[in-house]
Amino acid sequence: MTLLRIRNLSVDFATASGQFRAVDAMDVTVDPGEILAIVGESGSGKSVAMLALMGLLPWTATVTADEMSFDGQDLRAITPRTRRRIVGKDIAMIFQEPMSSLNPCFTVGFQIKEGLKKHLGLDRKARHARALELMEMVGIPDPARRLNAFPHQLSGGMSQRVMIAMAIACRPRLLIADEPTTALDVTIQAQILDLLTDLQAETGMALILITHDMGVVAETARRVSVQYAGQKVEDQPVGPLFETPHHPYTAALLAALPERATSRVLPTIPGVVPGQFDRPRGCLFAPRCAHADELCRTTPPPVQPPGMGLARCHYPLTEEGRG
Amino acid sequence: MIRYLLARLLTFLPTFLGVTLISFAFIRVLPGDPIIVMAGERGLTEERYAELVRQFGFDQPLPVQFWNYLTGVLQGDLGTSYVTKRPVWDEFFSLFPATLELSICAMIFAVGIGLPAGVIAAVNRGKLFDRALMSTALVGYSMPIFWWALLMIIVFSGNLGWTPVSGRIDLLYFFDSVTGFMLIDSALSGQNGAFTSAVRHLILPTIVLGTIPLAVIARQTRSAMLEVLSEDYIRTARAKGLSPLRINGMHALRNAMIPVITVIGLSVGTLLAGAILTETIFSWPGIGKWMVDSIYRRDYPVVQGGLLLIASMVMIVNLTVDILYGLINPKIRARK
Numbered sequence: 213m214t215l216l217r218i219r220n221l222s223v224d225f226a227t228a229s230g231q232f233r234a235v236d237a238m239d240v241t242v243d244p245g246e247i248l249a250i251v252g253e254s255g256s257g258k259s260v261a262m263l264a265l266m267g268l269l270p271w272t273a274t275v276t277a278d279e280m281s282f283d284g285q286d287l288r289a290i291t292p293r294t295r296r297r298i299v300g301k302d303i304a305m306i307f308q309e310p311m312s313s314l315n316p317c318f319t320v321g322f323q324i325k326e327g328l329k330k331h332l333g334l335d336r337k338a339r340h341a342r343a344l345e346l347m348e349m350v351g352i353p354d355p356a357r358r359l360n361a362f363p364h365q366l367s368g369g370m371s372q373r374v375m376i377a378m379a380i381a382c383r384p385r386l387l388i389a390d391e392p393t394t395a396l397d398v399t400i401q402a403q404i405l406d407l408l409t410d411l412q413a414e415t416g417m418a419l420i421l422i423t424h425d426m427g428v429v430a431e432t433a434r435r436v437s438v439q440y441a442g443q444k445v446e447d448q449p450v451g452p453l454f455e456t457p458h459h460p461y462t463a464a465l466l467a468a469l470p471e472r473a474t475s476r477v478l479p480t481i482p483g484v485v486p487g488q489f490d491r492p493r494g495c496l497f498a499p500r501c502a503h504a505d506e507l508c509r510t511t512p513p514p515v516q517p518p519g520m521g522l523a524r525c526h527y528p529l530t531e532e533g534r535g
Numbered sequence: 536m537i538r539y540l541l542a543r544l545l546t547f548l549p550t551f552l553g554v555t556l557i558s559f560a561f562i563r564v565l566p567g568d569p570i571i572v573m574a575g576e577r578g579l580t581e582e583r584y585a586e587l588v589r590q591f592g593f594d595q596p597l598p599v600q601f602w603n604y605l606t607g608v609l610q611g612d613l614g615t616s617y618v619t620k621r622p623v624w625d626e627f628f629s630l631f632p633a634t635l636e637l638s639i640c641a642m643i644f645a646v647g648i649g650l651p652a653g654v655i656a657a658v659n660r661g662k663l664f665d666r667a668l669m670s671t672a673l674v675g676y677s678m679p680i681f682w683w684a685l686l687m688i689i690v691f692s693g694n695l696g697w698t699p700v701s702g703r704i705d706l707l708y709f710f711d712s713v714t715g716f717m718l719i720d721s722a723l724s725g726q727n728g729a730f731t732s733a734v735r736h737l738i739l740p741t742i743v744l745g746t747i748p749l750a751v752i753a754r755q756t757r758s759a760m761l762e763v764l765s766e767d768y769i770r771t772a773r774a775k776g777l778s779p780l781r782i783n784g785m786h787a788l789r790n791a792m793i794p795v796i797t798v799i800g801l802s803v804g805t806l807l808a809g810a811i812l813t814e815t816i817f818s819w820p821g822i823g824k825w826m827v828d829s830i831y832r833r834d835y836p837v838v839q840g841g842l843l844l845i846a847s848m849v850m851i852v853n854l855t856v857d858i859l860y861g862l863i864n865p866k867i868r869a870r871k
Contacts, residue, residue, distance in 0.1 A: 266773075268770055295776075296777070296778065297776065298776070300774060300775040300776030301776060309767055312766065312767040313767040313768055313771045314771065315789075315790070316864060316866050317786075317789045326775060326777065327776070327777075330775070330776060362865040362866065375771070379774075
């Protein structure tokens with residue numbers, strides 16, 4: 213059974229210069245125990261979509277979806293109070309900036325135990341024991357002492373471990389990791405990713421990994437959803453995606469990986485993600501696409517069948533090249 | 536922490552000297568002669584005048600007068616009032632409780648309403664409550680205290696007859712001062728109705744004196760909360776599924792308290808200044824009224840000593856604020 217199913221999710225922000233669509237008709241499905249990577253450049257709406265799911269967007273955002281259900285429960289219809297019973301317990305999230313994501317005024321222990329009290333109703337002793345256990349699980353040395361530490365006394369990597377401990381405290385069935393390693397040193401990045409995949413294997417929770425790093429995707433994910441300018445442009449298991457990307461954008465992303473470089477100069481994707489004022493009429497990737505023709509520039513592309521990776525493209529790529 | 540406190544106390548020295556010099560100079564710049572004022576309408580002979588000038592030391596050059604005063608102050612002698620012949624210390628401490636009582640009540644009023652109002656406004660930003668509160672706060676902030684006091688007296692004492700016009704308690708009640716705080720003393724006296732009377736006398740001065748701090752605190756709380764509410768750790772708190780009350784009242788407010796405590800500390804200074812007007816209007820026998828009366832009488836030692844003591848109070852409050860910073864935010868504590 214599907215754990216999370218989102219269909220046709222759109223998020224609009226009211227800005228001083230009018231509506232801005234950050235997420236456009238996005239679909240996400242996650243099965244229990246699955247690792248899904250959502251990949252895309254900055255501004256492609258990956259984080260916003262997940263924040264919408266968590267109900268964490270500011271009041272300027274309008275969220276619409278044909279379906280948004282978690283474990284059979286319709287998230288669109290529930291009251292904020294009911295949502296607060298799911299969020300933090302069954303769905304948890306960790307963020308990009310671990311240092312600023314912890315409240316500077318409270319000890320680490322306090323912040324971990326808070327959720328245990330709220331969602332599991334554990335008493336003082338049980339909370340302390342569970343907090344110690346969690347600190348050990350995420351690999352923090354000397355956990356008893358660290359529980360009394362304040363966030364400013366921890367390094368970035370430690371802070372992210374604490375964030376992970378906090379997120380998995382109530383044994384969530386879905387953990388959303390929003391670029392969990394972006395703000396960390398390269399050496400720490402690998403450790404945190406290993407920790408996340410280990411914990412995922414240990415607890416059997418589903419994991420959504422939001423990233424713009426294809427290397428991270430290759431190492432951790434089982435399925436990949438590629439996001440561009442608020443739309444999902446491709447969705448494939450990780451092996452086939454790296455082998456035969458069907459969308460030109462995915463192909464361009466992969467070609468930009470240093471490991472795949474064939475010349476001394478890395479291939480890049482010219483241009484930037486379209487913003488509020490320069491949204492193309494047809495395919496959103498058309499202005500940057502090497503294969504685009506008149507049709508691409510004027511008509512929004514259809515979504516291809518699963519065999520073609522659900523690519524949102526008029527001319528999906530195949531093994532032989534352009535189809 | 537102790538080293539930090541000592542360092543802070545050292546910085547008090549120049550401030551202290553400055554205040555002493557300014558208060559000394561300020562009263563002498565004012566036109567008027569204390570001896571003439573003292574003599575009253577009957578006047579006095581040339582010889583008697585010269586004698587008094589010598590007696591008070593006004594014949595000496597100003598730097599010498601200042602030096603004499605300063606050495607006295609450093610030995611804890613603030614001098615004796617020209618008018619009452621009582622030491623300035625004694626006068627101050629017999630009147631200070633009245634001001635302190637009024638200031639504490641005004642501060643409780645201002646913080647008790649301003650803080651929650653600011654929080655609610657920030658959480659409901661842009662909505663009706665927010666707009667209404669912010670415009671009201673602006674009006675409250677811009678209101679001249681004396682005019683606001685008169686308005687309150689006309690409405691609540693004059694037209695409605697709910698509250699007394701002046702003083703700390705009805706003349707019916709008489710008891711010895713134990714603590715100097717009328718609320719406590721009246722309750723201790725056991726006299727029927729004494730406490731109620733003291734409360735009724737406090738209401739209007741408290742509101743009048745607390746209005747400006749209330750407005751400032753509400754606005755500062757709102758803006759500090761708005762800033763904190765957009766922080767990443769607030770998103771984390773929400774991602775934990777915590778209740779809005781816990782998120783706003785604990786996670787956000789504690790971080791927002793730093794700037795709020797700063798304005799509360801600054802308000803205490805304003806409060807003492809505001810007390811001069813409020814006490815005069817409500818005939819409140821505190822140090823504000825005492826200072827005003829002393830200026831009229833050109834009572835040099837009292838004005839100098841009073842200013843010095845008020846300034847010391849403000850310095851102590853500032854130090855307290857600094858210590859509170861560290862207690863609220865461990866990061867600041869660590870930096871020290």
